[in-house]
Amino acid sequence: MTSPAYKRVLLKLSGEALMGDDPYGINRATIERMVADVSEVSKLGVELAIVIGGGNIFRGVAPGAEGMDRATADYMGMLATVMNSLALADAMRQAGITARVMSAIAIEQVVEPYVRPKALQYLEEGKIVVFAAGTGNPFFTTDTAAALRGSEIGAEIVLKATKVDGVYSADPNKDPDATRYSTITFDEAISKHLQVMDATAFALCRDQKLPIKVFSIVKPGALKRVIMGEDEGTLVHV
Ligand SMILES: Nc1ncnc2c1ncn2[C@@H]1O[C@H](COP(=O)(O)OP(=O)(O)O)[C@@H](O)[C@H]1O
Ligand SMILES: O=c1ccn([C@@H]2O[C@H](COP(=O)(O)OP(=O)(O)O)[C@@H](O)[C@H]2O)c(=O)[nH]1
Secondary structure (H helix, E strand, C coil): CCCCCCCEEEEEECCHHHHCCCCCCCCHHHHHHHHHHHHHHHCCCCEEEEEECCCCCCCCCCHHHCCCCHHHHHHHHHHHHHHHHHHHHHHHHHCCCCEEEEECCCCCCCCEECCHHHHHHHHHCCCEEEEECCCCCCCCCHHHHHHHHHHHCCCCEEEEEECCCCCECCCCCCCCCCCECCEEEHHHHHHCCCCCCCHHHHHHHHHCCCCEEEEECCCCCHHHHHHCCCCCCEEEEC
16 A cells, blocks of 8 residues: 655645535535545544635625725634634544644634644644634735644645646636646746735745645545645645
């Protein structure tokens, strides 16, 4: 049997993908499927930390936030990621997986605060750590939180599980002629303004020499193939 390509990874799960086919919120079948994928790779002995988005509940830059103070809207977005993190951890508990949620903003009656050594301890114990509330700062995204926490915990790679199956030459949801890269450098992704991830996240990963794999969250078995080092999605590298 071949072994996983990585020992420790940071998995970024799209908040928006949690909606499934619903207009907003958390779709039960979708979250259960995500948990089944996570469970499969966790059983391979891979240490997993997860950052989950909040776009299914609230997006700071959304029309609904129009007229709102940006920082206030962003704090609402961060609270949305806390809700998703709690839902994810609970779904994992029901599936028999031990998960710990750690929040970047103080909300101690609900979840424990993010403390780096504690997170490292959980990972070493084989627990899945869910990082909630993004970076804890407005004007950032959960992609940047994934880059930041991935760097902090010494992950070998950031796995961005999203609605598209890789990085394209243009947004594939808008341009039918867009073509997918199998690999691309950070500098190219940044200079071409490819919007699949924000430039702050790309730049942080580039500086830390932390590769990113962008792959589909809806494609069955994709996470496992990525973990096994198989050809799946797009690798963004230095
Ligand atoms: N060059 C590109 N390659 C791939 N996807 C792109 C590109 N440009 C824009 N996108 C869009 O970026 C989206 C993923 O980014 P984002 O909205 O941050 O999703 P997530 O919810 O996973 O954080 C894709 O669904 C796609 O429509
Ligand atoms: O460090 C962070 C992370 C998130 N957010 C806010 O939380 C929202 C939800 O996160 P994101 O859009 O990254 O989630 P996803 O795209 O995965 O659904 C963002 O729009 C921001 O408003 C923030 O302000 N700081």
